[in-house]
Ligand SMILES: Nc1ncnc2c1ncn2[C@@H]1O[C@H](COP(=O)(O)OP(=O)(O)OP(=O)(O)O)[C@@H](O)[C@H]1O
């Protein structure tokens with residue numbers, strides 16, 4: 001009975017989200033606003049992974065920019081090669097002028113199938129490699145957070161250093177086409193938006209399945225007491241690795257779809273600050289709840305656009321404050337607000353009943 | 361169910377930075393025994409269990425069902441059929457009783473099973489719920505259970521894990537008299553099919569339920585035998601007389617300090 005009820009509610013939720021994303025938003029928003037929403041939805045895709053790894057698995061992934069960047073650059077490299085046309089070098093390489101032909105590690109990305117697969121599989125492979133090392137060494141808590149952050153920073157710094165082949169600080173800019181479609185055409189921009197919206201719903205469905213599976217329960221158990229899980233005969237390192245790798249794949253896909261939506265990927269979008277921003281949205285909305293994390297990510301990304309235009313300096317502080325307030329006073333984020341209030345009300349009611357009972 | 365297996369410990373030694381917590385202990389627990397491991401605070405009881413379960417490095421030999429355990433990782437040892445509880449109950453507080461048991465039952469599950477929902481209550485889990493008397497609370501978060509119920513849940517988790525050897529670290533600490541009685545009877549039932557080792561301070565409890573007793577003191581094995589034999593051992597009396605809980609072994613039960 002409750003199961004049916006839960007299922008029905010889930011379907012209703014997905015249907016509602018689909019109507020909102022596919023019908024209402026394109027009708028109500030200008031092309032410009034819709035483009036911004038596409039960008040926010042990419043952030044939300046990262047948040048889905050963070051919800052899984054951090055909210056459920058307790059892994060404070062402060063370095064998702066690394067995987068977002070890997071996916072983004074994989075996509076952008078292909079699009080730059082395609083923009084340049086057969087036989088030509090991408091524009092920035094001609095500009096910096098040292099290379100006469102495509103570097104060897106760029107070449108496979110000329111193949112669209114390879115590039116598309118790489119946007120997801122490359123971040124996952126890197127996460128698997130890093131994760132198996134990190135978790136087997138039992139690096140946990142704040143150490144894990146700092147390490148993941150350092151990795152994102154290192155990647156950004158490396159990109160900046162390789163100007164001739166990565167575009168350096170500028171990144172890969174001015175991307176024109178998307179698998180044969182001109183990105184300047186608003187119709188095609190819309191299509192990109194639809195692809196992103198569909199991808200987000202798909203990731204949410206995937207994460208939901210994982211969270212409600214036996215694996216999802218085990219993941220929470222690992223978060224609760226890793227040692228105990230080990231004594232039950234599981235290897236917690238593997239359990240955490242799965243969540244970490246899946247979250248990385250989601251961030252990679254988000255990065256890949258971010259590129260056609262925005263037309264650029266650069267180190268500034270994947271370093272320390274953006275990595276923290278990915279987490280803030282999930283924290284504010286509620287890291288353990290998919291809906292909370294997704295809405296939080298969209299909300300914070302929207303607030304950033306709205307507020308940072310007018311108060312660019314204040315935004316950074318405000319954002320930091322938001323993070324701290326959420327973690328300190330509402331660890332479950334806004335998603336837990338209902339439950340917290342309900343419990344408080346119940347407690348007050350109980351206290352009132354007791355008081356009445358004592359008075360009588 | 362698989363046969364209970366025995367535990368053979370030979371010259372076990374555990375040191376922490378020069379301090380030897382377990383100092384050459386020999387212990388032979390036969391299959392199906394209900395062995396009590398007693399000794400004053402700091403005797404090395406918990407450390408011995410830590411060594412057997414792979415939590416601390418140890419020298420010597422620990423054989424279980426004939427296979428050497430020392431040097432294996434914690435989860436491998438667990439999979440060979442050894443389960444333990446801790447001095448402070450550790451259940452997964454945010455999961456329900458049912459989820460706790462289901463996870464304990466599932467270390468051998470396939471990836472495919474792991475990725476799907478749990479649609480029913482697995483048979484062994486239902487049986488364990490019955491055994492530990494928590495069927496009615498199956499849907500409650502483990503964090504809301506009373507202290508004694510958490511201990512039972514932990515024991516239930518070992519049952520569904522289908523371990524052949526249970527190592528229980530002070531399972532009745534903090535329980536009421538009735539709860540102790542219920543736990544003791546539970547352990548007797550369990551030891552019909554499995555080997556059970558219980559670390560305990562409560563001498564009353566030991567007298568009522570122990571089939572054999574080993575006394576540990578300052579990292580060494582002091583005495584071993586039936587309850588009566590151990591109680592009659594002058595060495596044991598001496599250790600406990602010099603200790604705060606003077607009458608515990610020979611006389612009335614004294615609660616752990
Ligand atoms: N990780 C550790 N590092 C250093 N010393 C330790 C460690 N663990 C235990 N000890 C020491 O080893 C000795 C034995 O401890 P252990 O916990 O095994 O005693 P116990 O018999 O279980 O006592 P209790 O009845 O109080 O639980 C104690 O002196 C303790 O301080």
Ligand SMILES: [Mg+2]
Nearest residue numbers: 405406407447
């Ligand atoms: Mg102890």
